Amino acid sequence: MDVNTTRRSLWLGGLGRMVGRTGPVLGLAATLLVGASGCLPNLTPSFLRTDTPAGPAKDTFILRPDGLVEDKSGPAVSDVSAAELGAAREQFRTGDYKKAESLFSRIADNEKSSPAIAQEAMYYSAEAMRMQKDYPGAADRYVALLGKFPNSTYREQCVTQMFTIANYWLDETRMEMKEERERKEGKRWVVWPHFISFEKSKPLLDREGRTIQLLEQVRLHDINGPLADQALFWCGVVKMYNEDYREGYYYLSQIHTRHPESPLAPQSLELAIFCAHMSTGGSDYDGRKTAEARKLIQAGMRNYPQIAADPEKRAFLEKQLASVNEQQAEKDFKRAEFYRRIGHNPSAYFYYELVRRRYPHTKAARLAEERWNELRAEIQKDKPAPAPATGPQAKPAPLSMDRPVPSTINQWDRGPTPAAPPIGSPVPALVPTPPVPQ
Numbered sequence: 001m002d003v004n005t006t007r008r009s010l011w012l013g014g015l016g017r018m019v020g021r022t023g024p025v026l027g028l029a030a031t032l033l034v035g036a037s038g039c040l041p042n043l044t045p046s047f048l049r050t051d052t053p054a055g056p057a058k059d060t061f062i063l064r065p066d067g068l069v070e071d072k073s074g075p076a077v078s079d080v081s082a083a084e085l086g087a088a089r090e091q092f093r094t095g096d097y098k099k100a101e102s103l104f105s106r107i108a109d110n111e112k113s114s115p116a117i118a119q120e121a122m123y124y125s126a127e128a129m130r131m132q133k134d135y136p137g138a139a140d141r142y143v144a145l146l147g148k149f150p151n152s153t154y155r156e157q158c159v160t161q162m163f164t165i166a167n168y169w170l171d172e173t174r175m176e177m178k179e180e181r182e183r184k185e186g187k188r189w190v191v192w193p194h195f196i197s198f199e200k201s202k203p204l205l206d207r208e209g210r211t212i213q214l215l216e217q218v219r220l221h222d223i224n225g226p227l228a229d230q231a232l233f234w235c236g237v238v239k240m241y242n243e244d245y246r247e248g249y250y251y252l253s254q255i256h257t258r259h260p261e262s263p264l265a266p267q268s269l270e271l272a273i274f275c276a277h278m279s280t281g282g283s284d285y286d287g288r289k290t291a292e293a294r295k296l297i298q299a300g301m302r303n304y305p306q307i308a309a310d311p312e313k314r315a316f317l318e319k320q321l322a323s324v325n326e327q328q329a330e331k332d333f334k335r336a337e338f339y340r341r342i343g344h345n346p347s348a349y350f351y352y353e354l355v356r357r358r359y360p361h362t363k364a365a366r367l368a369e370e371r372w373n374e375l376r377a378e379i380q381k382d383k384p385a386p387a388p389a390t391g392p393q394a395k396p397a398p399l400s401m402d403r404p405v406p407s408t409i410n411q412w413d414r415g416p417t418p419a420a421p422p423i424g425s426p427v428p429a430l431v432p433t434p435p436v437p438q
Helices: 002-035 079-094 097-109 115-131 135-148 155-169 171-184 207-221 228-241 245-258 265-278 288-303 311-341 345-358 363-382
Strands: 061-064 067-070
Touching: 079 097, 079 115, 097 115, 115 135, 115 155, 135 155, 135 207, 155 171, 155 207, 155 228, 171 207, 171 228, 207 228, 228 245, 228 265, 245 265, 245 288, 265 288, 265 311, 288 311, 311 345, 311 363, 345 363
Parallel strands: none
Antiparallel strands: 061 067
């Protein structure tokens, strides 16, 4: 009990001495707090303040494969761009297309414009050019818009306008085709080509080349749409008219492959067959196009009743098929001649027989039969006659042209085939196999 009293008294005494020493200091501090409270800074934490002043803009970064990169792009759409867009819309609405084109082009070229604003500006700048009949510039704007934004909300409008412009540029080509047909009929002496166009609505040079480029863009951005088959058709027709048959076949054959239900499919198939046949260069060149032409002819007879039921179109396909047969027969006949010339008589014999059987009503088939008979006579002359067979089963070998060649003649380098032993002859004994040494 005495010990606790002593400890309490010691603790209170120490506390009193500490207060006595720091009392003046505490009093002075209290006086300063009361007298100068308005001069002290706000000690409230920053996350609890409501009057925190706006500090400097913080840097933002973008995470890329090579690390963090500072994002230097500004706001999506500035007030200036929004104001210019409104002014451009107003100029377009009032019909001042030249000024509207300038404003829309400035907004489209601004890298800080949002994608939606940039698409609208590019589309309406192209529309302003089109309304001024600057079709080449408008076409370039449409292509640039679809190249930058393939899934743009203005895609269908751009594709439609591009096809309309390309179709307008083809008017001169269609006129040249008509004049060329009249020249062949004897109604006209000469056809003047249109190399240069001085109109603002047409390209100055290479009008057909620009037209094909524009039609290819139409097909690219609307590959299964309602204008894709028409774009392919006119590309192929222009190429065929300029005698570029390989390119014409490339465009026209895709209509049958990708758009079989198109109303242009039967006509494009006929033109594709003609282009495929004309693009081969003859029997001395690659024959794959000729084989493809044969497949197209069969497809036309099988898949399009309007072709098979029309006597004129059916006669055209039959004529093309006969021409394909002549070319393929000539190619195989030349291959047989080559083998005979270098001394490979078996291969030559095979190809002569192939031409005879596969193309029976062609000129090459008649020549192949003559060569086949000559080659057969040479073989019979060079080879000794086989020993006559004996016995009741022996029969003369058939030598008809419609039957396979006997084995005694077809064995080119083995000599005559030995005769079979007569029935009833003794069978030779088998030679026993010697034992394997241990």
